[in-house]
Amino acid sequence: MTHTGIAVEGLRHSYGGRPAVDGLSFTVQKGEIVGFLGANGAGKTTTLRAIAGTLEPDAGRIQVAGVDTRRDPLAARTKTGYLAEHDGLWDGMSAHAVLCFHGAVRGLEGAALEQRLAWLTQRLELEPVLGKRVRECSLGFRRRIALAAALVHDPEVVLLDEPTHGLDPLQTRAFRRLLLEIAPDKAVLFSTHVLQEVEAVCTRVLVLQAGHLVLDAHLADLRLQAHAQRCTVEDLVVTAAARQPAQVVAP
């Protein structure tokens, strides 16, 4: 059975009457890595939280791997891996205990869990901190432990909120390699402020401004456009981010 990885339709959410996301609609297909850009407060985290199911939006419909998040939130969460903006790790647990807990809640145990943990440990280079408590780990390791926890169940949909925040350049490269390795059978949506990151791994870019989508374009098209206009992709994205919400550019 095939279906869209992420489908967001008419998403709205306000905080104390101030709209954070206002009528947002977009889709992310399997195999796509979509960069989610926008200034602080543009609505990126609110959107990711609504898709992950950690926030109940005021209005709108969200489907994750074909499952409606409002109708069957638990089934939707089994298909989603979410790395929050803040690690969301329990400080007192060891890295290994955190990963085992996430796996167990997702129904993984025994050899399947061990195999998966071994794979993630190797890819994210977590070996040195597996036995350490989270509070004793550096920011970079904490980020990687949280990423491993988000990927422990090999989710179909991966949501990453500023995943490389706190990673050094080598770790960032390792993260990109991992993302490219897992992406072919997943829909990946990640928010970032770093455009080079988007250019390095993304196939498509979404730009939010004041809760509205102001740019939805494939990176290859943006490169062609930048070449034609003798500017950079960054110039195009920055121009889009400053654009009024009514002037949306479709892919």
Add this chain to the structure above:
Amino acid sequence: MTTSSLQGRASWWRGVYLVARRESQATLDSNVAVATLIVALVASIAPFVHGFFLSGLVDATPFFLALPWTLALCLAALSMRLWSEDVRLRTLETWRALPLSPLQLVLGKWLSALLLHVVYLLLTTPVLWLLAAHGPVEWSRIAGGYVGSLLLGGWLLALGAWISSTTRDQTTAYVLSALLALALLALGDLRVWTVVDGWLPQVQAGSWLAAHLSPLSACQSFARGLVGLDAVVLLVGQTALYLWLNLRSLRAMTR
């Protein structure tokens, strides 16, 4: 899109168990639990033993009659961190991203605290050996006392868990939980409800509150070995109410 064989979730009760296990480990990790257990044991056993050697009466009733007040102060220290810590450390979002229902989370956290309360009750059993060594013991009274203490513990922890879900500050959660529990217990005291009755004699609010809201009279009947259905219904019903309020509060936190 293909579905990975790794994508699933633990069964409903295993989910509750996993939440309870994680929370128990976290509580023990904080040292607050051990300190609370020691304080609760000393505060409940020492006065009883002192009174026992003065009076020489082989009767556990005074122990169980004093217990609600001690537990109101001590169990608030166990429940204060249940949710407020998650809000403060931003781990609430982690819980909500896992395939666990709000009811599983609320029950798991409550059961983890209740388990520590059971440990406390087990650690008070030397009191029974002391009594048994000095004369015949009325085991039905003791059984009633323990049933009442277990139910009261569940009631206090449900109340405390709900309060904890309304604030990010553990100290505030402790103070509010302890004060509310003490106030609700005090409403069942004859000296308090007769005063409240005196304010509005035609309404008889004090006696109504004592009978329908305060768990004190239920605990007193348990301490005397009387396990009445109305007392069980009052404690279990209010525990369910506080757990439901906790659920509502948890849902409100995700908006």
